[in-house]
């Protein structure tokens with residue numbers, strides 16, 4: 001059975017992506033690395049909700065460092081970018097590079113990939129391009145295909161998983177708040 005290290009952005013997205021990978025015959029291990037998430041209380045909420053997923057799918061999930069300062073350093077100069085712009089490409093790359101580091105360090109997986117392509121607002125082509133530019137071991141997937149996102153929402157509801165209403169960083173939170181006020 002091929003083994004894949006799956007970068008996980010949140011439990012809701014993991015629910016759909018793990019189901020798809022298991023259907024395809026992969027043995028899945030998870031890696032939660034998201035220093036983009038703001039504030040810490042939100043990070044903890046997303047992290048804790050992963051325990052349900054871990055038990056439900058019998059998947060081991062490791063947690064990376066919450067190195068917020070590194071994230072802010074990486075995206076410096078792109079704070080005002082809209083969601084889906086250059087800041088997001090940097091944010092994707094940082095998280096995928098860290099996942100690849102773990103992939104190399106542990107030497108027990110055949111591939112690595114990410115849940116990020118399941119989000120309806122996320123451009124899968126860009127995420128897959130970044131992944132393949134990091135390594136040929138990146139498993140190209142578009143988890144939103146075949147109603148992947150809808151399926152993830154159904155599973156999340158069944159399991160009572162917390163679903164956030166903004167992507168993760170402080171800027172996406174502010175964007176969301178502005179949209180609601182106007």
Ligand code: SF4
Nearest residue numbers: 088091167168169172
């Ligand atoms: S909007 Fe989402 S993907 Fe883009 S920089 Fe913020 S957290 Fe990262």
